[in-house]
Amino acid sequence: MEKQNKMNSSNNNNHLEKLNTILIKPSKPTPLHLQTFKLSLLDQFSPNYHTNMTFFYPNHNNNNNTNNHFSDFSNKSKILQNSLSQTLSHFYPLAGRLHDATTIHCNDDGVFFIESRSTTTLSQILTNPNFDALECFVPTTEEKRNMLLLLRFTLFRCGSTAITTFVTHKIVELNTLIIFLNTWAAITTGNEIPLPDLTVAAALFPPREVPDVSGSVKNSNAKFTTRRFIFKASKIEELKVKIKNKFEFHPSRVEVVLALIWKCALSASIAVSGSKTTSFRRSILFQAIDIRTRMNPAVPETAVGNLAWPFWVTVEEESHVAIDEMVKIMRKGKMDFIENKAERFKEEGGFKVVMENLKERVEILKRNNENKGLVVYNSSSWCNYPLLEFDFGWGKPVWCSSVKNFAINLIVLMDTKNGGGIEAFVTLVEDEMKLFEQNQELLHYAVLNPTILISTSKL
Structure with missing residues (x-):
């Protein structure tokens, strides 16, 4: 795990302050014979953009001291970073980089784990969910770079937290995201690990030389x-x-x-x-x-x-x-x-x-x-x-x-x-x-x- 320079940029519109950006790499290096990951034919046709999902966790701690909130958040963050590193050893393509139309180079370059702090409380989010406000959890262009996966861990003023996943649709749809989160949670809590099957998709649907039709999803000009x-x-x-x-x-x-x-x-x-x-x-x-x-x-x-x-x-x-x-x-x-x-x-x-x-x-x-x-x-x-x-x-x-x-x-x-x-x-x-x-x-x-x-x- 490598920590980038501490950043204290904040956005006055979304009240979210970025604290740290940590580069997380797999806990074990990916073996040489696994470093070229073949996309399936269906992956090839999947659009090359990232999807996001944010999960909100209430604070069940009776202590309302702000310093204790931050200390608890820091401890949780370290636990998540450690378990994420172990999880990436099982999901090693996500720590790599897209190489060409049919392959991911599993070079263990890693993923960003972003620590953030919000000036709002979770109750303010849940009282009147606002999707313009929720967009602040989505990583910025600067944060995305060429990564296939980014995670954001956010502390609310009340001590509650949120985990945001931002992951490429090239190899991840909803079911795959659930497999990843189940594995990460199991490793974090020491439960039995539901390991992913990384080979079946390409075996069923071998990649082909086809025109690149996936592209990126384009925004409509309409509001x-x-x-x-x-x-x-x-x-x-x-x-x-x-x-x-x-x-x-x-x-x-x-x-x-x-x-x-x-x-x-x-x-x-x-x-x-x-x-x-x-x-x-x-x-x-x-x-x-x-x-x-x-x-x-x-x-x-x-x-x-x-x-x-x-x-x-x-x-x-x-x-x-x-x-x-x-x-x-x-x-x-x-x-x-x-x-x-x-x-x-x-x-x-x-x-x-x-x-x-x-x-x-x-x-x-x-x-x-x-x-x-x-x-x-x-x-x-x-x-x-x-x-x-x-x-x-x-x-x-x-x-x-x-x-x-x-x-x-x-x-x-x-x-x-x-x-x-x-x-x-x-x-x-x-x-x-x-x-x-x-x-x-x-x-x-x-x-x-x-x-x-x-x-x-x-x-």
Whole structure:
């Protein structure tokens, strides 16, 4: 572990002061035969940008002395740095550098562990979550450099803490991030270590010489914003009851919530477009799906890499813009993907399937740029993932969030802390969001950005 020069820069807008930036290297050098890590074909097509997630940990210590807070924070930080170094020995590609389109050079150059201090309390964050304010946890351009992984450990004025992960999408999607965090937490607390499988992805999907289509995600010129909505379990059931007689299957809570959000977002888009286009706007919804469990035999859950792939569904006509119709379309699209595409991914013709699938996506997005009457949304469901279970020795996080500051028309769903409900993060163009967040059908089932209730007063 090497400590960079101490930096005391602060941002008056986000009240976050950077204390130290420490370079963490694997505790054991990566063996020579492992120093060239092959990306899988799916990794090759994954966009070359970083995703972030911040986990908030309440302070359960009754001592409110600020000096004690900082001393406790420093001790925790040293423990995390030590266990992170050990974790990187198992996730050695993350401590390397991207070499070319198909390989990572596992040279043990290390990752940055950034210590920060906030002038706010955790209760201020949780009382009214603000995604503009939460963006302060995302590393700056100076901090990112060419690293595949960065971590930020933040101390709040109340003694609570936050851990932020900032990791490349080149080899890490949600399931891989969970594998990493589970391993790090297990090493920190001395529990059994769930080791990652680093070889299966490239074995199933060998890298190929293909055009570089991943690139970097480009920001839209339009101003966009994110809002948080809570769908209580009772309201989700009410929505299901309203439409249940129209199905031959039992719709999932994710399907009905996603359909409602899609419908209301499209309604806002149509209203903003006004007479500039036709009254109806054709819409496409992309949904990411984990293919580990969709293949036969199933791929181990500990497999590292982008073993997720999007499928998409389309609203072709105005009569389809109803929640029950949208749910039917989504279910049909998902089953078609699972039954006709997922298994073919690892057959002899897997490369052909991937390329055909990719070509379709590129053509859709090209049409989106050319045809202003087409509205494209991207969605991910984090439901049923253990996002609030990572215990590093001082309890589990009370909330987690991700700042999506790179594109518009994003819908991310995750479980509420008490289970059964769904927390939705929706990113839209500002003009459309003004209408979306006032949609009465949406607000009948969802609450806009309620306080995150915590059973302690020491936040």
